[in-house]
Amino acid sequence: MDWLHEIEVVLFDLDGTLYQDGTFYKRYLELLFKEGSYAASLGEILEEMELVLEGRHTSSIGDWYYPSTDTWSRGEEVKVEPNQSAETPAIYAGDAWSLVSIFTVKHGIGEVKRQESFQQVRKEMLQGSSSFERHAGLYEAIRQLSGVRLKLLLTNSPENTGREFIAALGASELFTDIVYGAGKPVGMEHFMSELMKREGLRPEQILSIGDHAWNDLYPVRKLGGHTAWISAYPSSDTSPWDVRLTTLDELASFLVDIQQSKHKHI
Template sequence: MEWLQKIEIVLFDLDGTLYQDGTFYKRYLELLFGNGETVANLDEILVEMASLLEGTHISSVGDWYYPSTDTWTRETLGNNPPLIHRNWKGVEVEVEPDQAQQISPIYAGDAWSLVSIFAFKHGVGEAQRQQAFQQVRKEMLQGTSSFERHAGLYEAIGHLTDVRSKLLLTNSPANTGREFIAALGCSELFTEIVYGAEKPSGLERFMTDLMLREGLQPDQILSIGDHAWNDLYPVRKLGGRTAWISAYLSSDPSQWDVQLSTLDELAALLMDIQHAKHTQIRA
């Protein structure tokens, strides 16, 4: 990949990019639905969630969920109506565009967003969801999930010295994000950390300002993330490079510059960038 030697800025995401955890969603759903306050059945939701992540459900990561109609669509950026809406059983449903857009659709980009979809579907309020989110974060830091620091990845980030900047942008607010990143022990690896980044729109604004400030071309910027809509679409729209990392299959047909499954593969990509940059400098 000859384009690696042109990279000057690497944009990182937090959740699913600097760590991978395949179990947190079970506790998250338990906090939302295991207290008897909703009519939803926790066991059934856990089974359905697992099938969504495993790719055996009628819908999947990469689809869009419409809360106002409780339907799914499979679409790509730039699609024009009419969209084909299906219910949770895969049956096509007639939906008026205005009705579908009464509440903004949710891109099923990762396990976190799938939990949010179940919360919307079963009427869980935002306050309750935020409380559950904070509790899950707290428990992850206490070591009650499979969340762990990936030493090889952080070593690769530290050795990536021939790019201009390594930036971490997360939608997590500063009050929880700082504590989480401190637990990972990786804050010193980045030139700058942006909390409450308001991706996807915030990422587009940030990249535009960054190019103007640093005198960069779009293809000198690489964005790495597991949630394509938040982390990759805004960058690709502006002409930047993209690396999608996820342990899950996706219905999204987009062709990213790099597609990765594990943190080992991400570490290898960063080492490839460093090697390409170092070779270029020596030449």
């Protein structure tokens, strides 16, 4: 990768990028579907979720779900369905969080219930009630990444929950700035455009790292930036990301590579 020394700005995602947790979705779905008529479907939903994440389902990470027709499709461009409206937009299955969102929409669970369950899952993760773990090696690699001009964290999480979560990770001081409620993917494109104007940057000097391709990577690639996709799950998305990572160990090593490349070109 002969472009690493060019990187001046690294954009980080939060969920699935600064930490990985392969079990949180089980508790999330339990909170969403444990009551009323939904309870009978919980076992089937959990099983279907696991099949999708493992790549053993007809649908997978990287697909699009259309609520208006209860159908899935593959491909980078969103298809316009006959009954699709602003109230029922297509959902990109970018990660486990978005798969949970798909199941809530599919089964008619409202936004209030989803937000309540989300807040509870976040709280339990911080209390150690899941496989959620802080990755000291990754955070040290971010800290040591001094060769770039800016290290920025952009998350769609609202500030009231995101700030507490990032503080619990011990990651608050690792970044030049943290943007909450980033509104990705549209917000990512706007942010990068403004960043280039403000800092006098070329697109190829910016690298975005994230696990949700549609939110974190597509907008950056569209503008000519570099992309690194990190995910433990198989995907139907065949986009040519610059870097493909699976674990946080790999991400930490990649950041070390960037620092070493920058150092060599001083």
